Amino acid sequence: xxxxxxxxxxxxxxxxxQRAVVRxxxxxxxxxxxxxxxxxxxxxxxxxxxxxxxxSLASVSGLAIRVLASLLGIPERTLARRHAAGRLAxxxxxxxxxxxxxxxxxxxxxxxxxxxxxxxxxxxxxxxxGKAPLAYARTELGAREVEALIGRLEHGxxx
Numbered sequence: 748x749x750x751x752x753x754x755x756x757x758x759x760x761x762x763x764x765q766r767a768v769v770r771x772x773x774x775x776x777x778x779x780x781x782x783x784x785x786x787x788x789x790x791x792x793x794x795x796x797x798x799x800x801x802x803s804l805a806s807v808s809g810l811a812i813r814v815l816a817s818l819l820g821i822p823e824r825t826l827a828r829r830h831a832a833g834r835l836a837x838x839x840x841x842x843x844x845x846x847x848x849x850x851x852x853x854x855x856x857x858x859x860x861x862x863x864x865x866x867x868x869x870x871x872x873x874x875x876x877g878k879a880p881l882a883y884a885r886t887e888l889g890a891r892e893v894e895a896l897i898g899r900l901e902h903g904x905x906x
Contacts, residue, residue, distance in 0.1 A: 768859035769807070771851045778847050779803040788844070796840040798833050804847050808865055818846055818885055842885075849884045852897045872896075 773783050778800040782788045805812045816826045819842045829835050835843060853864040868881045874896060875883040884890040 769854055769861050770859055771854065774851070775844055775847060777804050777807045777851050777854075778843065792840045792844065793837055795834045795837050796843060798830050798835060800840075801835065801843060804843070804850065808850055808861065810865065810869075815843075815846065818881055819843055820885065845887065845890050846881065846884060849881065849890055849893050849897075852894055853880070856897050856901055 771777055773781065775782065775788060778796065780788070780791065780796075780800065782791060801812060801815060804810070805815055808815075812826075813823070816823070819839055821829065821839055829839070850864065850868065853868050854861055857863040857867065869879050871877050871879050872883075875889075875892070880893045880896070884893045
């Protein structure tokens with residue numbers, strides 16, 4: 748399933764480009780999670796997500812693992828240890844779920860267009876004191892503000 752876009756190049760020539768349209772059916776789907784109930788998600792957070800969940804978000808979003816780790820507050824050496832162990836700590840897992848939730852909501856806002864969602868998430872916004880929405884979402888409070896803005900934009904509320 749995709750969206751066809753016609754791009755005009757010099758003069759009258761045009762090229763048709765297929766852009767992937769992504770839909771996330773459950774929270775955490777961008778991490779490869781399949782839990783459909785909140786208590787299942789909580790259990791997974793308490794156990795710590797597999798390192799593969801971080802790889803999954805990097806793959807779906809196109810963001811580098813090092814960028815995501817920085818957003819999660821995971822230093823490079825700790826990231827290497829987590830990679831070797833194959834599992835994130837519970838607090839890191841919660842932060843990863845928070846970032847993935849913001850990402851998934853942004854993709855929904857942009858009707859499944861991952862590239863447009865990532866461009867919006869990584870561009871500075873006045874409403875977030877000049878920070879990019881993903882950087883602002885590093886804290887729970889910031890993530891709620893980003894989600895609130897996404898909700899207002901979805902409903903056409905001027906922000």
